[in-house]
Amino acid sequence: MSGSQVKHDYDLRLLAPFLVHALMFQVVTGLTRVTTSYRAIEMDVSYIWYGAINSGYALLPIFLAISLGRYIDRGNDSHSIWIGSGFQLVANLGFWLWPVTAWSLTLYSVIAGIGHLFTMAGHQALTLRCAGPVSREGVFGWYMVVLSVGQMIAPGLISWVAGAARIPPTGVLFALAMAMSLGTLAIAFTMRPRQRLAGDAKDKPMVPLADILGVPGLIAVIMASVMTVASMDLAVIYLPLLGAERHIDAGNIGMILMVRAIASIFSRVFYGPMLRIAGRAQLTFWSMSIATLGYALIGLPLSLGWLYVAAVLIGFGLGLAVTVCLSNVVNLAPVDARGTAMTIRLTGNRMGQFLIPFAGSLIAGVSGVGGVFLVIAFCLFGTGAAVKRVMVR
Numbered sequence: 001m002s003g004s005q006v007k008h009d010y011d012l013r014l015l016a017p018f019l020v021h022a023l024m025f026q027v028v029t030g031l032t033r034v035t036t037s038y039r040a041i042e043m044d045v046s047y048i049w050y051g052a053i054n055s056g057y058a059l060l061p062i063f064l065a066i067s068l069g070r071y072i073d074r075g076n077d078s079h080s081i082w083i084g085s086g087f088q089l090v091a092n093l094g095f096w097l098w099p100v101t102a103w104s105l106t107l108y109s110v111i112a113g114i115g116h117l118f119t120m121a122g123h124q125a126l127t128l129r130c131a132g133p134v135s136r137e138g139v140f141g142w143y144m145v146v147l148s149v150g151q152m153i154a155p156g157l158i159s160w161v162a163g164a165a166r167i168p169p170t171g172v173l174f175a176l177a178m179a180m181s182l183g184t185l186a187i188a189f190t191m192r193p194r195q196r197l198a199g200d201a202k203d204k205p206m207v208p209l210a211d212i213l214g215v216p217g218l219i220a221v222i223m224a225s226v227m228t229v230a231s232m233d234l235a236v237i238y239l240p241l242l243g244a245e246r247h248i249d250a251g252n253i254g255m256i257l258m259v260r261a262i263a264s265i266f267s268r269v270f271y272g273p274m275l276r277i278a279g280r281a282q283l284t285f286w287s288m289s290i291a292t293l294g295y296a297l298i299g300l301p302l303s304l305g306w307l308y309v310a311a312v313l314i315g316f317g318l319g320l321a322v323t324v325c326l327s328n329v330v331n332l333a334p335v336d337a338r339g340t341a342m343t344i345r346l347t348g349n350r351m352g353q354f355l356i357p358f359a360g361s362l363i364a365g366v367s368g369v370g371g372v373f374l375v376i377a378f379c380l381f382g383t384g385a386a387v388k389r390v391m392v393r
Helices: 003-007 012-042 047-059 061-073 077-097 102-126 136-162 170-188 209-213 218-246 250-269 271-278 280-299 304-332 335-367 369-390
Strands: none
Touching: 012 047, 012 077, 012 102, 012 136, 012 170, 012 218, 012 250, 047 061, 047 102, 047 335, 061 077, 061 102, 061 335, 077 102, 077 170, 102 335, 136 170, 136 250, 136 271, 136 304, 209 218, 209 335, 218 250, 218 280, 218 304, 218 335, 218 369, 250 271, 250 304, 271 280, 271 304, 280 304, 280 369, 304 335, 335 369
């Protein structure tokens, strides 16, 4: 294959707005999630309400994901991104104007969660259209790096706005998230829809769910994905609460989250070579084990410096683990059912994001917030060990 063929394998007119949108969407999501946690702390809600507000983010998407996957498999990846960006704007408008009760925070979290589901499912399907077979893994790698950059920028903004305050000015941060949501929606509409062709997925019978789940190794990958994504989400949710419990200011919490994101970027840049050297099973196990150590350090009553060490371990470990799990789903799923397979994965992720924060709130009420992180560490290691046993390589 000639060098010119490889060079022109990217669809730059689609790739450029796609990556910009993914970056901005991730920044807004990070701002919203962390600021919601601080707003709940500001309102002095109970641990139960704290868990309920954050669990609401995943509640309705649990029931929508499979239908969304079928919708995307019929060529509606861009439309899904348009819808998700619109939901994100509505949620942030509510957070900015009416964040007055625990019930309202829960409602906006539900709306934001629906927006996140539609957008992320659309993003993952769109990676398959941004390049031909030669450069597709490259697009996937850049997409995951961009997500990490967004996860770095959001806490950096929070740290900058908060300064030395224990709780940042939530109204300012919600206003910033709402303004950025407008830009995100505008960019979404620049991503052209997929061209409909004769014999397209919309003209074919859908692959049965039983056939998709029957693909060897797919369920194991989905279970690993559930634990890794839920663990990453819990760090965003419970670090602000840990900071309040241990008298750590919001600036340091934002910096810890930013360090975690930088470590994720570093690990994802070298994802390809690591995958070739270690293989999928070993990379999954060792990356989850590294993250396990990080969560254990956070759970222990150690000094502030150790939290930064933990952030590096978590960012590096989960950066690899989340990437390899998503890549496995794309590779294992039937070609005509990739959208459905990815939304099955997202369904599992959302179930974890719904159940684990709620369970975490119960644990925090008994053992303090550190106990939540110790439980995460135990679950991560157990899941990683199980995947290593069942995966072929």
